[in-house]
Amino acid sequence: MKTDEKNNNSPLRLAVLGSNQVGKSALTVRYLTKRFIGEYRSDTDMLYKCVLQVDGAPQPVEIMDTWASCDESSDAHLQWAEAFVVVYAITDKESYRWAANTLQELSVRRSSASVLMLGNKSDLGHLREVEEVEARTLALTHAARFTEVSTAESCVPVADALDSFLKEVKAQRGSSNNGNILGNGSPKQRKLSVTRMLGSLIGRHSPPPQPITELIVLDKGERSKLVRCSRQI
């Protein structure tokens, strides 16, 4: 297989970054299942493996819903992913500062990576602490895409934002060789039945989610191995 062909078929890796409680898990699950789930476990990274239609063709995609409190994993996330979704809540200035720092870090350490900045919880306009124009300007400074969404309110803007971002990332995928931590020399992963896992998230009687083929939960020990692996690259 030619190298280009191999690159195009390899999974497109997206890390969802953001501080606590900004809606990273809600956003990821909303995008993949169209459902809004109010509460999630929040003590681990979740890796979703799926095949999505990107720009009209099937594309393997891996989305890492990261756990913000695990500082030691941030290095690994930065190296593992090909593109980044940086989430903050428009109701939480501190989460915006966290996002701004992350954009800065990405500019330095992953300057060629595509970045989408999302201001979540736009349904809570009466509690707004971050002005849209300020965030949009910041994103522009870092050549990142930007939009505000309400994961809770509707799945369409979330789907539109992530669909077009994935399309852009796929288009920009070129000769650069991004790190491959989980693919090569991967740490031992706990693979769960996706149906069982999402069943516990969305309720037993809900219809099964469509696009996800595998969900991997990385616990503390496994995340440490991920960090060690990434540092060998």
Ligand SMILES: Nc1nc2c(ncn2[C@@H]2O[C@H](COP(=O)(O)OP(=O)(O)OP(=O)(O)O)[C@@H](O)[C@H]2O)c(=O)[nH]1
């Ligand atoms: N009003 C509103 N609430 C939201 C929205 N998105 C998520 N939430 C709520 O925000 C809280 C946090 O959502 P999570 O998806 O668990 O956030 P997280 O960033 O994954 O949190 P950590 O796991 O702590 O990092 C939950 O109570 C969600 O129901 C939104 O668009 N609007």
